[in-house]
Amino acid sequence: MNKLFSGILVLILFCGCSKDTISPEKIAPDDVKKQLALYDWVPAFANVDAKDELYHYKPEDCEKDNHYSFSFGSDFQKLKLERGNELCESNKLTFEQFILDGKLERSFTYDKEKKSIKFADSDQYESYGVLVDGDYLVLTYRNNNPVALVIPKAYYFKGKSKENK
Numbered sequence: 708m709n710k711l712f713s714g715i716l717v718l719i720l721f722c723g724c725s726k727d728t729i730s731p732e733k734i735a736p737d738d739v740k741k742q743l744a745l746y747d748w749v750p751a752f753a754n755v756d757a758k759d760e761l762y763h764y765k766p767e768d769c770e771k772d773n774h775y776s777f778s779f780g781s782d783f784q785k786l787k788l789e790r791g792n793e794l795c796e797s798n799k800l801t802f803e804q805f806i807l808d809g810k811l812e813r814s815f816t817y818d819k820e821k822k823s824i825k826f827a828d829s830d831q832y833e834s835y836g837v838l839v840d841g842d843y844l845v846l847t848y849r850n851n852n853p854v855a856l857v858i859p860k861a862y863y864f865k866g867k868s869k870e871n872k
Contacts, residue, residue, distance in 0.1 A: 733816035735784060735824075742839040743777035746866030747789070750802060751843075753863045764802065764862045769795035773803060775864065786826075787812040802862050823849065835862075842866030 735743070750766035750773060772791025777784070788803060788811050795801045806826065807813050814827040823834040824846075832852035838845040844864040850857040 732819070735779065735817035736819060739817070739837065739839065740777075740779045743837075743844070744779060745869070746842055746844075747774040747776050747869055748844055748864035748866055749774055751863045751865040753861065761858055762861060764860050767795055767799055767801055769793040769799070770801050770803060774867070776869075783814060784817065784824075785812045785814050786824075 750770045752765060753763040755763055770791075772793065774789040774791070776787050776789070778787060779785075786806070788807055790803075790811075795803065797804075815824040816827075817824050817837075818834065821834065821836070822838075823836045825834045830850070830852070832850050832855065834849050834851075836845075836847035836849060838847070842865060844866065846862045846864070848857075848860040848862070850859075
């Protein structure tokens with residue numbers, strides 16, 4: 708009986724410790740963390756040619772007052788949503804519904820080589836390229852599954868200073 712309790716205790720300690728930590732190679736570099744955490748990010752329109760219209764996401768009216776923020780700690784990296792006043796209908800495929808799936812936050816890992824993030828519990832082939840230029844952020848959806856017929860989609864955000872809330 709004593710061995711059973713000892714075995715269960717060791718199993719709990721072993722499983723519990725490793726689950727909530729991120730391996731160092733999956734943590735965003737400090738300069739990327741600093742840029743992403745500096746602003747609240749609001750959906751924006753891309754200033755691009757109409758010929759690539761399918762590639763560039765156009766935010767719905769109900770999304771325009773949403774704020775997204777990135778938070779980082781020693782054992783977590785999260786994208787958080789602060790919903791605006793207008794809620795989107797459930798039948799619209801918005802960034803909020805596509806990425807967060809009804810949640811207010813989602814954990815992710817960062818691939819330094821590809822400069823991309825991968826959300827927890829997402830498909831093994833999915834990732835989002837990250838491009839930050841000052842107060843301008845572009846997340847580009849990628850799906851590297853050779854049998855999936857998916858068009859990459861770019862999501863644009865404008866940074867708003869967190870002090871001016």
